[in-house]
Amino acid sequence: MERVLVTEGRTSFFAPVQDENAAFPPGSAPIFYNRRMEANRDATVLFCAAVRPSDYLDAMGATGVRGLRVANESGTPVTINDIDPGAAAEIRRNAGEGVEVTCGDANALMSTRRFDAVDLDPFGTPAPFVDAACRSARRYLCVTATDTAPLCGAHLKAGMRRYFARPMNTDYHSEVGLRILLGFVAREMVKYDRGIEPLFCFAREHFVRLHLRVRRGVRHADRTLGRIGYVMQCTNDIHREEAVGLIPPAAVCPGCGSSLRPIGPLWLGGVNDPDLIGQMAGLLPGMGFGTERYLSRLLPLLAEELPTSSYYDYHEVAKHLRASPPTMAVMLERLRAAGYGATRTHYAGTGVRTDAPADVVEAAVLGVNP
Ligand SMILES: C[S@@+](CC[C@H](N)C(=O)[O-])C[C@H]1O[C@@H](n2cnc3c(N)ncnc32)[C@H](O)[C@@H]1O
Missing domain, CATH: 3.30.56.70 (N2,N2-dimethylguanosine tRNA methyltransferase, C-terminal domain)
Known part of the structure; x- marks a missing residue:
C-alpha cells in the first residue's frame, strides 16, 4: 500500500494514497481518508479543546486521524477503534505513546465500555451505532452522517427506514436533515432516562455534524422529549408552523386553507450553545487549522442564528x-x-x-x- 505523509492542524500522519479518479470517497484505497472532511475534524478538535472531555473514543478510526488530532491538539486521552484489522494496524503505526488502539465492532466496544466523549464517524448513516453510543457516552456525543439524501428527503424510503421519520424535500431541506438526525439521536437517548443538549451542530456540503452534551436523569430525558415534534409545511405555499409532540395534529394553512404536511418527528429546539461557540471562536486563532477561514465565518453565524426550526x-x-x-x-x-x-x-x-x-x-x- 502506497502511503503519503499528510499534515492536518498540528498533526502529521500517514494516509494511503487515495484514488483521485474515484467518483466519491471511499474510493479504492484499502483504508479510508478524505481530505475534504478536514473541516469536520477541525471542528471536533476545537470542540474538544473547549469542553475538555476526560477521555474520548474515536469509534471508527480508519487512519486514526480524528482521534490522533484530538489527542495531539486538545490534550485529551483517546481510544481509537476500527473493525478492519488493516486500519487498526495503520492507526498503531500512526499513533504515538499514550493512544489506545482497539480493533473490533464499535457496537461491541461501546456496549462494554464507557467514555466521557464518544464520536461516531461511519460510512453513510450512523443509525446502527447510535443506541450503543448513547449507552457509552458519559458527557458528550459527536455524530457525523453523510447520508444527506435520505436525511433531507431526496431518498424518502431510506430516510424513513433509518430514522423512522418522514423528511420532505423543501427549500430548507439541509436543516430538516440535521433536525431529523438530532430527533433520532434524542429518541435513542431518552429510553435510557438521559437527555441531550445540542452544543455545536452544523451541515456542510455532504455531511451533517452533531456535538451534543448528554445529561443523566428522567428530568433531562423529559425535557429532551419535549423538544421533539414536527414542522407542519403547507403543501401549497411557504407557510410552515411547529407542532410539539409525538403525534402530528391535523392542520390547515391559515393563508390558503390547504392541508399542512408533517415533517418529522424531528428536533425543534436550539441546535447551538452561543456561549460555547463564543469560547470556541476565541480559541480558533491559536489552533493552526487548515480550515480556520471557514470556521471563523461559521462560528459567528451559528452563534447569531435565531432558534427557529426552519428558514x-x-x-x-x-x-x-x-x-x-x-x-x-x-x-x-x-x-x-x-x-x-x-x-x-x-x-x-x-x-x-x-x-x-x-x-x-x-x-x-x-x-x-x-
Ligand atoms: C468514514 S471511515 C472513518 C473516517 C475517519 N474517522 C476519518 O476522520 O478519517 C469509517 C470507518 O469505519 C470502519 N467501520 C465500519 N464498520 C465498523 C464497525 N462496525 N465498527 C467499527 N468500525 C467500523 C471502517 O473500517 C472505516 O475505516
Whole structure:
C-alpha cells in the first residue's frame, strides 16, 4: 500500500494514497481518508479543546486521524477503534505513546465500555451505532452522517427506514436533515432516562455534524422529549408552523386553507450553545487549522442564528412571486423594521431565519407593507 505523509492542524500522519479518479470517497484505497472532511475534524478538535472531555473514543478510526488530532491538539486521552484489522494496524503505526488502539465492532466496544466523549464517524448513516453510543457516552456525543439524501428527503424510503421519520424535500431541506438526525439521536437517548443538549451542530456540503452534551436523569430525558415534534409545511405555499409532540395534529394553512404536511418527528429546539461557540471562536486563532477561514465565518453565524426550526430561501420566495430579491441586508432590515427577529443562516447564503409569518416574509421580499 502506497502511503503519503499528510499534515492536518498540528498533526502529521500517514494516509494511503487515495484514488483521485474515484467518483466519491471511499474510493479504492484499502483504508479510508478524505481530505475534504478536514473541516469536520477541525471542528471536533476545537470542540474538544473547549469542553475538555476526560477521555474520548474515536469509534471508527480508519487512519486514526480524528482521534490522533484530538489527542495531539486538545490534550485529551483517546481510544481509537476500527473493525478492519488493516486500519487498526495503520492507526498503531500512526499513533504515538499514550493512544489506545482497539480493533473490533464499535457496537461491541461501546456496549462494554464507557467514555466521557464518544464520536461516531461511519460510512453513510450512523443509525446502527447510535443506541450503543448513547449507552457509552458519559458527557458528550459527536455524530457525523453523510447520508444527506435520505436525511433531507431526496431518498424518502431510506430516510424513513433509518430514522423512522418522514423528511420532505423543501427549500430548507439541509436543516430538516440535521433536525431529523438530532430527533433520532434524542429518541435513542431518552429510553435510557438521559437527555441531550445540542452544543455545536452544523451541515456542510455532504455531511451533517452533531456535538451534543448528554445529561443523566428522567428530568433531562423529559425535557429532551419535549423538544421533539414536527414542522407542519403547507403543501401549497411557504407557510410552515411547529407542532410539539409525538403525534402530528391535523392542520390547515391559515393563508390558503390547504392541508399542512408533517415533517418529522424531528428536533425543534436550539441546535447551538452561543456561549460555547463564543469560547470556541476565541480559541480558533491559536489552533493552526487548515480550515480556520471557514470556521471563523461559521462560528459567528451559528452563534447569531435565531432558534427557529426552519428558514426561508428568500430568493426562492422572490422567484415564486416573480420579483427581484433585495440584498440580504435589506431583507433583514425590512423584517426587523416590521418588528420580527431576522438573521442569516449557515445552511444557505440566501437563507433567512425569522419568526415572522409567511405573509410578512413575502411583503419583505416585495418591499411592501404586509
Ligand atoms: C468514514 S471511515 C472513518 C473516517 C475517519 N474517522 C476519518 O476522520 O478519517 C469509517 C470507518 O469505519 C470502519 N467501520 C465500519 N464498520 C465498523 C464497525 N462496525 N465498527 C467499527 N468500525 C467500523 C471502517 O473500517 C472505516 O475505516
